[in-house]
Amino acid sequence: MAKSKPRVKAPKSASKGDIVTIKTLISHIMETGLRKNKKTGKIIPRRIINKFQAKFEGTEIFSVDIDTAISANPFFQFSMKAEKSGEFEFIWTDDNGEIYTKKSKLTVS
Amino acid sequence: MKDLSRREVIVLGSTAAAAIMVSPTMAFAEAKPAKALLEKFTGGKSIATGKIKLEMPEIAENGNTVPLTFTVESPMTEKDYVKRVIIIAEGNPRAEVATFNFSHLSGVAKASSRMRLAKTQNVVAVAELSDGTFYMAKTEVKVTIGGCGG
Amino acid sequence: MKGTAKTKALSALFAVTMLSATSIFYMQVVKAGDSLKDDGLPSGISKVKVKPATDDGPLDEIISGWHFRSKETKNLQQDDFENPGYLWVEQGEELWATKDGSKGKSCKSCHDDPAKSMKGVGANMPKWDAKLKRPLTLEQRVNTCRTQGLGAKEWKWESREMLSMTAFIRNLSRGMPMNVQADGPMKPWVEKGKNIYYTRVGQLNMSCSNCHEDNYGKNIRADHLSQGQSNGFPTYRLKWQKIGSLHRRFKGCMKNIRATPYKPGSDEFVALEIYLSQRGKGLEIETPAVRN
Known part of the structure; x- marks a missing residue:
């Protein structure tokens, strides 16, 4: 499978106290480990994104512990209360140990 | 062509369904209770209803991608906030779907995602609040198995 | 075991066939x-x-x-953000400018800005190719470019690359x-x-x-x-x-x-x-x- 690509939609600016909404999507097959290869009859090994984290200025604001029932190309929408300017960091952890990240800046006025 | 009666068609259909139902993975699914997961999540504490709302379609066009949104009533302050929300699909081969972890920085205890449902079943969302109380919402989603897979 | 599975499959197939036929x-x-x-x-x-x-x-x-x-x-x-199809469209955009093949070229080398050169192209496919004297689908057109223009290997029909490129090009004609x-x-x-x-x-x-x-x-x-x-x-x-x-x-x-x-x-x-x-x-x- 090609390398997973994250997509993030987060606001660039907000007023202090605003609740901002963030949407994230990443390309990933989310193989459950419950399917069999139709030709060989062997179980296809599990490979999912098992953790998603959203941090702001290094502090976790939201995270998800993921099991196999989250759909392929996982989508998450969540919120944050904008208190100060800073940087978001979004982190996806793959079963195979790979980490995919994306950053986004927010200016609060 | 000779038309089959409706009854005959149903009998044929259910025979086929029965044959498929006996597969070991299905038996495993029934044997793994969502209850154990819930007990682990709450530490055996009682769960109240209310405060949490779970929005899912009544009928899912395809079980591979079923949208879900949940909202928990909470001021989301440092002293009073929602810690986490677990989503459980009772009829899936693995009942655990995901656990969403919040902090008071989240602003609101609301999130959306998309999930897989193996068949028509109940989906349960349980929230743990910072004061150690638990609230639950439950909704049934019918999963249509289409005639045209393609 | 094998026999049972076969019987099951057959009875299921029979029932499904009858259901479909009568449905x-x-x-x-x-x-x-x-x-x-x-x-x-x-x-x-x-x-x-x-x-x-x-x-x-x-x-x-x-x-x-x-x-x-x-x-x-x-x-x-x-x-457009929530539509997971855009994960492929975005990859197609990347591939557009990625050099490949013996001639060291990318799609961009010949066609430059896709927003201009490819607008409307996807809406007219499949299109007659005068040289080959046959119509080409978008996939076939992309592969003709790859082999002749870039000196690169053809992409498989259902490969991630082909799907990304065709989704990207067709998307440039969206609404047309x-x-x-x-x-x-x-x-x-x-x-x-x-x-x-x-x-x-x-x-x-x-x-x-x-x-x-x-x-x-x-x-x-x-x-x-x-x-x-x-x-x-x-x-x-x-x-x-x-x-x-x-x-x-x-x-x-x-x-x-x-x-x-x-x-x-x-x-x-x-x-x-x-x-x-x-x-x-x-x-x-x-x-x-x-x-x-």
């Missing part, structure tokens, strides 16, 4: 349009229903597959009406495609028209039949959990009626694609559409 008679009678609520429009699209370009067509109204889907499936196509050439040298191909469309094949002895012309808007078991239009392809299908080509969809349809499918890229599927594009002329390109 035509048990179809829920829903007049096209009755259960179709107005859920707005897909992103970037101004209308999902058009009048046919000519009077001799079989349909009074041409309707995008969008119209037949549930609110939740439609929602996925109403927001499908406008395939149907006269001149294309005429025999339209005829060939039409012939395939109306020919009953497979164990269930069905043609494309049995579902998508005679019964669209009705339910076949739990599935709400569409007109089988091609304007949203490559399409993100919930069932596939990824984007897929029109020819993959053709294959699936043929398997459903228990026929031996033609191969993606075969003259039969190319002709069928041309006929469908002609049949849906005027319908706006929705790529990447989201379907169930």
Whole structure:
């Protein structure tokens, strides 16, 4: 499978106290480990994104512990209360140990 | 062509369904209770209803991608906030779907995602609040198995 | 064990076959349009229903597959961020500028800014190639460029790269009406495609028209039949959990009626694609559409 690509939609600016909404999507097959290869009859090994984290200025604001029932190309929408300017960091952890990240800046006025 | 009666068609259909139902993975699914997961999540504490709302379609066009949104009533302050929300699909081969972890920085205890449902079943969302109380919402989603897979 | 599985499979197949064969008679009678609520429009699209370009067509109204889907499936196509098809479109954009092959060139080397050079291209495919004296689908056109222009290897029909590139190029024509050439040298191909469309094949002895012309808007078991239009392809299908080509969809349809499918890229599927594009002329390109 090609390398997973994250997509993030987060606001660039907000007023202090605003609740901002963030949407994230990443390309990933989310193989459950419950399917069999139709030709060989062997179980296809599990490979999912098992953790998603959203941090702001290094502090976790939201995270998800993921099991196999989250759909392929996982989508998450969540919120944050904008208190100060800073940087978001979004982190996806793959079963195979790979980490995919994306950053986004927010200016609060 | 000779038309089959409706009854005959149903009998044929259910025979086929029965044959498929006996597969070991299905038996495993029934044997793994969502209850154990819930007990682990709450530490055996009682769960109240209310405060949490779970929005899912009544009928899912395809079980591979079923949208879900949940909202928990909470001021989301440092002293009073929602810690986490677990989503459980009772009829899936693995009942655990995901656990969403919040902090008071989240602003609101609301999130959306998309999930897989193996068949028509109940989906349960349980929230743990910072004061150690638990609230639950439950909704049934019918999963249509289409005639045209393609 | 093997024997039991085989018996099970056979009995299931038999039951399914009988159900499918009789299901035509048990179809829920829903007049096209009755259960179709107005859920707005897909992103970037101004209308999902058009009048046919000519009077001799079989349909009074041409309707995008969008119209037949549930609110939740439609929602996925109403927001370009939430539409997972864009994961492929974005990869296609990257590939556009990625050098490949012995000549050290990328698509960009010849075609420069795709927003200009490729606008409308996807709406006119498949297109007649005067040099090769045959029509080419978008996939075939991309591969011609790769082998001749870049000195690169062909991409496989259903490869991630091909799906990304075709989704990217078709997306640049989003909102533009499908406008395939149907006269001149294309005429025999339209005829060939039409012939395939109306020919009953497979164990269930069905043609494309049995579902998508005679019964669209009705339910076949739990599935709400569409007109089988091609304007949203490559399409993100919930069932596939990824984007897929029109020819993959053709294959699936043929398997459903228990026929031996033609191969993606075969003259039969190319002709069928041309006929469908002609049949849906005027319908706006929705790529990447989201379907169930």
